[in-house]
Amino acid sequence: MTGKPRIACLSGANATISNSPPLITSNKARTQHGLPLRTNPDGSATRFDVLRPQRLAAPVTVYVEQFSAHPLEADAANLYGPPDGYMDRSGKFHTDRQSDGDTPVFEINLLPNDGLYPLPYMARQADGSAWEDDCAFPGAPAEKSRQAYYPDGSRIFEEIDRFGIAEDGTGNLISQLAEVDFFRIMPSGGYTKGLAAADRTDMGNSDIKPEVMGRDFFAYRPVHLATSPSRSWMARIVNDIQAILDSGNYLGAIWTQGSPRVEETLYWxxxxxxxxxxxxxxxxxxxxxxxxNDGPKNLLDSVDYITSKIWQDADGKNRAGTVVIQEQQIFASREVQKGEARPGGYVATGGHGGLLGAVRHGMPPILTYLPGSKHTYQSEVNRTRLNETVTGYINSGKGLSPVKVAIKDANGALLESSIPKVTITKEGNYSPESPDSGPEREVDLVAQINDNLKHAPLAGFVVEGQSPYGSMTNDQRNALMKKAVYCGMPVVRVGRGNNEGFSARAGIFLGGSNLTSTKARLVLMACLMKFGAPPPAADPDHPTDTETAAIQAQLEMYQAVLDTH
Structure with missing residues (x-):
């Protein structure tokens, strides 16, 4: 690469980082159109109008009072040059002072191509009323609601460059470091009316057809219209990102997503x-x-991290795996977890590392630790190392029958139908109905096992049990999990919550090490895609020693991945 490096910005779903506060009609517009003014909670007049970044449609000349950028500018007036002129009390500009009451000013010609300017929001609803929220009225349907999310990252990066100020008073914080291309992988905002190719701000050469929320883009606001992506998207995002990184055009990539969701995607x-x-x-x-808002600094820190190349080993390869960078901390994706909805609310799970380094003040980013687990090109379950097909099992009505499950197409891309069904179940004490209650009362597990046997040839369970062992206290639920294994559904056990110990292999149950249940689920899904389902017993309620040995042999490969990834 020559010149500035190029980075790919990848838009993910439900992303607060690409979500804006509601656009509320300003009091300036309300005054102009005779609408009721917004007031403070006590009924008093608001002090200011909120200013929102917008574009000028025509050039305009404005006059700015000298020494108004800081309360103590005038204290050093002797260090300053003269103003451009003076504004008299009637509002007329003069190059020379006309009287002692004139105000010294700077004359500024603002042009549309200067970029965004913060201005009062003047828009109203179609019926002439003021906008008070995203929706035309509380609980409005989608066709009466505006989108708060951006369709890609281009506007956010533009605003960071335009309005973001560094510690030394300079700007253009991202564009001075890198060129950025924008990709709508699994976006939070969409074009419900479509968009012409010429108007696109992301990478793409064709027109965008009308998009539907919940199918093409995914947002959590307005909250009553919230949607989330289905499991099949896990294949699509891998394929799309792999193609972008394989293009040779980029030094690295930034993935943006909802704050409780990004930890799972990055580990996947x-x-x-x-x-x-x-x-x-x-x-x-x-x-x-x-x-x-914390998003702009997080994005800038990722640009800083990628362009610093501290992630490179002696051969130029990434030595840190995928990371999550929040509030200047660099987390390994395996251990990062959102703990609270506030800046600084991310924690390292597992009790043994996870925090790799920092984006420092006035110094380059630093890595103080490196992950010991396999990642990306080292991963034994990465896309390249998966087979095109594996074996799963379905209840055909005549017992459990093997079926071939296609994982990749002829070009090596993951198939959306290949993503396994893995269910997390949480175990607490005092859960049996009574001393003599049977498994039929554990209706959630019974139903899920039966549904898997009908619809999911690759399926499994993660049990979040007692810490650190992952053990279950309900004998009937434990027995059902054993039955699931003998039906071809592997079970991983982990400790509850942010477990700081290590869950070991226990008989036919896999040990999830110090992974959280959500991360163990992802490893189990990857193992099912790599190795296929373990061979079920002819009678899952009465397995033979030979059948158990065959299952254990396949689970050894699963355990090796759980122990090293």
């Missing part, structure tokens, strides 16, 4: 991507433009 990419390049995850606890 850590397992699945076959790349030597870095991928950083970013989220925000506060919407873009909200007071003290």
């Amino acid at each position: 990419l850590n397992l699945m991507l076959d790349t030597t390049l870095p991928v950083c995850g970013n989220a925000a606890q506060r919407t873009h433009g909200e007071i003290s």
